[in-house]
Amino acid sequence: MVRSILLVGVGGQGTLLASKILTTGLMQAGYDVKMSEIHGMSQRGGSVSSQVRYGDKVESPVIEIGGADILVSFEKMEALRWLPYLNPKGKAVVNDFELPSAPILAGKSLYPKGVLDELRSKVAATVVDAAGIAKRLGNARSMNLVLFGALVAGMGLADIDWETVISENVKKETVEINLKAFREGMAQARG
Amino acid sequence: MRSIMLGNEAVARGAYEAGVRVVSSYPGTPSTEITESTARYSGIHTEWAPNEKVALEVAIGASVAGGRSMSAMKHVGLNVAADPLFTLAYTGVGAGLVVVVADDPGMHSSQNEQDSRRYAVAARVPMLEPADSAECRSFVLRAFELSERFDTPVLVRLTTRVAHSRTAVETGERLEAPLRAFVHDPAKYVMMPSNAKARRVVLESRIAELARYCEDEAESAGLHRWIRKGTRLGVVTSGIGFSYAEEALPDASILKLGMVWPVPVGLVRRFAATVDRLVVVEELDPVLETELRAAGIELEGKGLLPRIGEYSAATLRRALGDDDRKPAAFAPGSLPEAPVRPPVLCAGCPHKGVFLALARVKAVVCGDIGCYTLGALPPMKAMDTCVCMGASIGMAHGMDMAAGREFAARTIAVIGDSTFLHSGMTGLLNTVYNGGASTVLILDNSITGMTGHQQNPSTGKDIHGNAAPAVDLEALCRALGVRRVRVVDPNDTFATERALREEMAVPEPSVLIARSPCALLPDACRDDVLYRVEPSACTKCRACLKAICPAMSGGYDGPVVIDPEMCNGCGLCARFCKFDAIRKEDATS
Numbered sequence: 001m002v003r004s005i006l007l008v009g010v011g012g013q014g015t016l017l018a019s020k021i022l023t024t025g026l027m028q029a030g031y032d033v034k035m036s037e038i039h040g041m042s043q044r045g046g047s048v049s050s051q052v053r054y055g056d057k058v059e060s061p062v063i064e065i066g067g068a069d070i071l072v073s074f075e076k077m078e079a080l081r082w083l084p085y086l087n088p089k090g091k092a093v094v095n096d097f098e099l100p101s102a103p104i105l106a107g108k109s110l111y112p113k114g115v116l117d118e119l120r121s122k123v124a125a126t127v128v129d130a131a132g133i134a135k136r137l138g139n140a141r142s143m144n145l146v147l148f149g150a151l152v153a154g155m156g157l158a159d160i161d162w163e164t165v166i167s168e169n170v171k172k173e174t175v176e177i178n179l180k181a182f183r184e185g186m187a188q189a190r191g
Numbered sequence: 192m193r194s195i196m197l198g199n200e201a202v203a204r205g206a207y208e209a210g211v212r213v214v215s216s217y218p219g220t221p222s223t224e225i226t227e228s229t230a231r232y233s234g235i236h237t238e239w240a241p242n243e244k245v246a247l248e249v250a251i252g253a254s255v256a257g258g259r260s261m262s263a264m265k266h267v268g269l270n271v272a273a274d275p276l277f278t279l280a281y282t283g284v285g286a287g288l289v290v291v292v293a294d295d296p297g298m299h300s301s302q303n304e305q306d307s308r309r310y311a312v313a314a315r316v317p318m319l320e321p322a323d324s325a326e327c328r329s330f331v332l333r334a335f336e337l338s339e340r341f342d343t344p345v346l347v348r349l350t351t352r353v354a355h356s357r358t359a360v361e362t363g364e365r366l367e368a369p370l371r372a373f374v375h376d377p378a379k380y381v382m383m384p385s386n387a388k389a390r391r392v393v394l395e396s397r398i399a400e401l402a403r404y405c406e407d408e409a410e411s412a413g414l415h416r417w418i419r420k421g422t423r424l425g426v427v428t429s430g431i432g433f434s435y436a437e438e439a440l441p442d443a444s445i446l447k448l449g450m451v452w453p454v455p456v457g458l459v460r461r462f463a464a465t466v467d468r469l470v471v472v473e474e475l476d477p478v479l480e481t482e483l484r485a486a487g488i489e490l491e492g493k494g495l496l497p498r499i500g501e502y503s504a505a506t507l508r509r510a511l512g513d514d515d516r517k518p519a520a521f522a523p524g525s526l527p528e529a530p531v532r533p534p535v536l537c538a539g540c541p542h543k544g545v546f547l548a549l550a551r552v553k554a555v556v557c558g559d560i561g562c563y564t565l566g567a568l569p570p571m572k573a574m575d576t577c578v579c580m581g582a583s584i585g586m587a588h589g590m591d592m593a594a595g596r597e598f599a600a601r602t603i604a605v606i607g608d609s610t611f612l613h614s615g616m617t618g619l620l621n622t623v624y625n626g627g628a629s630t631v632l633i634l635d636n637s638i639t640g641m642t643g644h645q646q647n648p649s650t651g652k653d654i655h656g657n658a659a660p661a662v663d664l665e666a667l668c669r670a671l672g673v674r675r676v677r678v679v680d681p682n683d684t685f686a687t688e689r690a691l692r693e694e695m696a697v698p699e700p701s702v703l704i705a706r707s708p709c710a711l712l713p714d715a716c717r718d719d720v721l722y723r724v725e726p727s728a729c730t731k732c733r734a735c736l737k738a739i740c741p742a743m744s745g746g747y748d749g750p751v752v753i754d755p756e757m758c759n760g761c762g763l764c765a766r767f768c769k770f771d772a773i774r775k776e777d778a779t780s
Contacts, residue, residue, distance in 0.1 A: 012537075020357070023195055024195050027193075027194075033195065033357075033358070034356055035357040035358075036352055036355065038299050038355065045532075045534055045741050047532040060503065061434065062352060062435075065505065065518075066521070078529070080526070080527060080529040084520060084521055084523075087518055087519055088520070099741075100744055101532035102535045102739065104530060105739070105741070105744055106569075106570055106739070109530040112529060118527060
């Protein structure tokens with residue numbers, strides 16, 4: 001049985017680092033795991049995704065339409081964009097955070113209203129104020145670890161030693177704040 | 192030891208274990224991390240070259256001197272390195288030499304999706320194609336063995352989904368390949384016609400030997416895999432196509448080729464005899480298909496599967512009528528659409544001031560390859576062409592020569608520092624030499640930006656971040672014969688505009704260097720300076736939003752707001768405010 005996790009957001013939000021930590025932890029727990037990521041031009045403030053698949057044996061590293069068991073969205077509108085990739089029986093973990101895209105900033109289109117209600121009406125959605133939590137902890141950039149904590153709590157993989165994996169994969173000076181963010185994210189998702 | 196690695200990191204690991212001494216490359220998505228990773232191993236001299244041709248020539252020299260060497264590049268980079276590659280096929284190698292080329296089907300970050308397997312065929316060089324990170328490592332090790340055994344360069348081809356996927360790799364120890372003795376052998380290494388004619392014959396007999404290896408030994412050497420399952424359908428594939436076939440067609444027998452050129456026609460023929468229906472699964476060009484058809488093997492390929500873009504498991508399921516296994520999904524059209532989110536220039540990006548100036552000047556802009564190609568998008572829309580690395584300068588000159596001086600006065604070439612050093616310098620030399628009058632704008636942001644911050648000869652640092660001589664761009668342009676060279680601050684968009692108008696009006700070649708570091712560089716992030724909107728002074732005229740800054744929002748119901756987390760302190764927005772509502776603040780106080 002292969003499980004697929006799709007992490008989406010806006011270039012610069014730290015989706016890649018979260019995916020890398022996830023992939024490393026899953027491998028250490030003994031799973032076969034593949035992760036696919038896209039670098040380059042689309043990263044500059046564009047819509048980005050990374051894909052993680054794990055199980056006894058994983059073949060394709062790429063998640064197809066309807067193929068994701070969990071969608072983790074670092075930005076609200078991006079959850080909407082990538083929703084077709086989520087299985088209707090899957091779960092969404094969504095950051096209650098808006099980053100207007102360039103056409104919205106330019107007044108050419110509007111930020112969609114009622115995104116969270118729309119998501120809740122379609123799938124099981126966990127909404128986390130990761131941006132607010134990260135800010136309160138003192139580093140807005142640790143938002144990705146808050147969401148990662150929420151994801152781990154929702155995945156049923158909390159027994160992996162994530163704190164060690166995190167410590168080994170973030171910059172030394174940010175270990176403490178990232179661990180705090182991770183714990184806070186886990187607590188939020190557990191309610 | 193088992194660890195999880197990017198395909199590119201695993202290529203570097205393979206090179207390390209193979210005892211490689213020298214790696215020289217030019218960055219390009221999706222190949223960049225190969226060279227960044229070899230730089231982290233001790234025992235490998237790794238360097239960024241100014242372009243792929245130089246990089247491969249460095250690797251050839253290292254190989255002739257007796258050290259194993261490697262060069263890595265993206266598919267279009269191999270076009271630049273094609274000249275040495277074709278003759279390297281004649282000379283063969285001293286110590287093992289491997290060229291890694293990363294194709295980008297689907298053009299995630301490229302200007303075309305050419306299929307590098309064509310280079311193996313055309314240059315008559317063997318090519319291996321791994322399917323995951325473990326194979327990236329093991330195939331590179333194998334490639335060095337083959338290179339030395341058959342006295343040939345070996346190409347290793349990746350695609351984006353292999354280069355940029357992370358999968359498990361079992362690593363081994365480094366093999367200390369001793370430096371081979373340099374041999375003075377002009378008949379082998381001096382390719383003048385008399386010697387080349389003899390080597391041409393060697394090339395053909397070598398390819399015949401490689402074809403035999405590919406038929407008889409490559410399977411036991413772990414390159415090809417024959418997966419025997421049902422007899423109804425057989426798939427011949429390589430690289431990432433293999434993982435899609437395994438996932439989508441669990442009942443099919445699969446012949447996975449690890450060595451994709453020469454094509455093991457006999458092996459495929461034996462495989463074909465065991466199945467009722469044979470399908471070739473290969474992204475991009477029908478390279479295998481053409482060779483196999485020519486050998487008289489009956490098969491299906493591009494008639495069934497697309498020639499354009501990436502495949503997926505779904506592509507194969509759809510094409511082979513086995514769509515029942517596809518996952519449940521929301522019905523198309525049942526979900527609301529999200530507004531588009533195109534990539535944008537970052538907050539504080541110095542390219543913005545330049546392109547806003549170009550848009551006001553209404554210039555005909557010959558663009559080039561880099562983050563600044565985004566200047567073609569709305570709202571700036573200030574680019575008319577973008578073809579390949581360095582093309583901006585040659586094209587601007589061509590426009591001038593075809594359309595005359597009046598047109599030339601509106602034409603400008605825009606090129607980044609790294610791209611200028613890659614292949615813009617020769618274009619500028621040509622403009623001067625042939626009496627052109629182009630204005631060339633060099634965007635000097637002190638880094639190779641789009642590929643993720645690689646050093647280059649203008650940055651003053653080498654690949655390890657150690658101090659290195661920095662080329663003096665002004666002196667370089669003057670040495671090429673340009674008399675008018677001046678430097679502007681791109682964040683002062685109005686001064687940049689004035690300078691542009693002046694230089695474009697001059698009937699001789701001129702160079703404007705827009706100098707300001709990439710906003711994402713650690714030294715450039717002006718954490719000490721922030722801009723803030725004074726709400727009481729903001730008239731909501733939205734003029735400041737012309738700075739198209741992702742840190743700015745509002746201006747409809749309430750005043751414009753600048754996100755202090757995102758502001759990089761460039762001050763471009765303040766230059767558009769006529770009401771002094773955008774104020775500079777000392778963020779440290």
